[in-house]
Amino acid sequence: MPARIGDVPIPRTCPHFLILRRAVRRVASPGRIAVIGVSGGPDSLMLAAAARAEDVAVHAVCVDHGLQAGSGEQAERAADQVRSMGGNADVAVVDPSAFPGGTEAAARAARYRVLGSTAARLGTSVWVGHTLDDRAETMLLAALRGNPGGLAEEAVVPGTAGTGYPVPLLRPFLGVRRADTVGAARELGLTPWWDPHNSDTAFRRVALRREILPALAEVVGGDPAPALAGASAKATEDSDLLDRLADDALCRHREDTGDTATEVLPVGIGMEHPALRRRIIARFLRENGATVTSRGTSGVDALLSDWHGQGPVAVGGTTDGRRLVVARRGGILTVSAR
Incomplete structure (x- = not known):
């Protein structure tokens, strides 16, 4: 030493x-x-x-x-x-x-x-x-x-x-x-x-x-931090695996449709498992400078899996004060500033 x-x-x-x-x-x-x-x-x-x-x-x-x-x-x-x-x-x-x-x-x-x-x-x-x-x-x-x-x-x-x-x-x-x-x-x-x-x-x-x-320490009769940290580690490992599966699914859908641009999300993603859809949506939003929130993700998910003609979903704003929205157009979702 x-x-x-x-x-x-x-x-x-x-x-x-x-x-x-x-x-x-x-x-x-x-x-x-x-x-x-x-x-x-x-x-x-x-x-x-x-x-x-x-x-x-x-x-x-x-x-x-x-x-x-x-x-x-x-x-x-x-x-x-x-x-x-x-x-x-x-x-x-x-x-x-x-x-x-x-x-x-x-x-x-x-x-x-x-x-x-x-x-x-x-x-x-x-x-x-x-x-x-x-x-x-x-x-x-x-x-x-x-x-x-x-x-x-x-x-x-x-x-x-x-x-x-x-x-x-x-x-x-x-x-x-x-x-x-x-x-x-x-x-x-x-x-x-x-x-x-x-x-x-x-x-x-x-x-x-x-x-x-x-x-919580009083309720469980001991320090809750190690158990919570252990749960966090497991959740992180699970999330890493789901992220890789989501990336594979996204690549597959983009290759199938020919829509390879990061600004576009094929609506076929709506057929994927909800856990994969959420991660694909989060990646799509981050790639386009949008804010990832539970509310925004749920709204975009509905555009994919529960489509009934609803309007654009707000997903944050730009540095010049405009709103970012995701809208469904034909067989794709797109992000635009308004």
């Missing part, structure tokens, strides 16, 4: 940090660059620390969303902490208002945009510090939205799937508890940043974390 990472000494005994290093070791390629989103919180900060301890060349991106007073100073502080470990770090200022959705969704989209572009420029992957606790919370939140699923250990950075370089997204800490990242920071003598938004129960995720999960 190295005695230090950059200017940060590693104590002889550090059980929490050892757990993090073992998690990183599963995906690390010593000497290879990893772009890591570092807010300065315990999860992302310790992901950078564990990566450096495993000889990964860390290039941190510390995003200033401009949503809180002093956010720029915090981003600079996080970058300095990474540099003290011997990593490289950039501060990126983003404007979430340029992205659709609520505050959290827009900030996430803005953050992934800069992380993805940095990784594409460096020809590498993006790492983020989501833990087992995040996986459990996301499982519940997704179920409440009517689309049970969760975080995958390996994915593609949102917004890069349709580009020439779909940027890999890795989550090395999905088997690690949040308590271990906090404990590891304490072992290394590092002071993480505690985002005030993480104490605001006006945010659904925070309310779930502070109120619902403790209530």
Whole structure:
């Protein structure tokens, strides 16, 4: 074990940090660059620390969303902490208002945009510090939205799937508890940043974390997070298989009809199993810059499987303020802006 990472000494005994290093070791390629989103919180900060301890060349991106007073100073502080470990770090200022959705969704989209572009420029992957606790919370939140699923250990950075370089997204800490990242920071003598938004129960995720999960713990007589995270992992595996089957079905229908353009969806898709139809519709919407929601997906599904002359379905908007709609015309569905 190295005695230090950059200017940060590693104590002889550090059980929490050892757990993090073992998690990183599963995906690390010593000497290879990893772009890591570092807010300065315990999860992302310790992901950078564990990566450096495993000889990964860390290039941190510390995003200033401009949503809180002093956010720029915090981003600079996080970058300095990474540099003290011997990593490289950039501060990126983003404007979430340029992205659709609520505050959290827009900030996430803005953050992934800069992380993805940095990784594409460096020809590498993006790492983020989501833990087992995040996986459990996301499982519940997704179920409440009517689309049970969760975080995958390996994915593609949102917004890069349709580009020439779909940027890999890795989550090395999905088997690690949040308590271990906090404990590891304490072992290394590092002071993480505690985002005030993480104490605001006006945010659904925070309310779930502070109120619902403790209530569930009382109901089941133990910590519900491992079981929820396990369910999330299984749901992710199932979803991966269904996505592959949906891709095959979509290709087959497009070849049969000759409508190979991504702007067109053959209505023959309506004959597929509902689970495949939903995934084909979601892919179709994403490929055309539309928003994927349960309501929009159900409306488009009805155009395929329950057609009785209904009108276009709204599926989001464009950056210039026009509505995006999906309409059925003859034997195809098309997306257009109005």
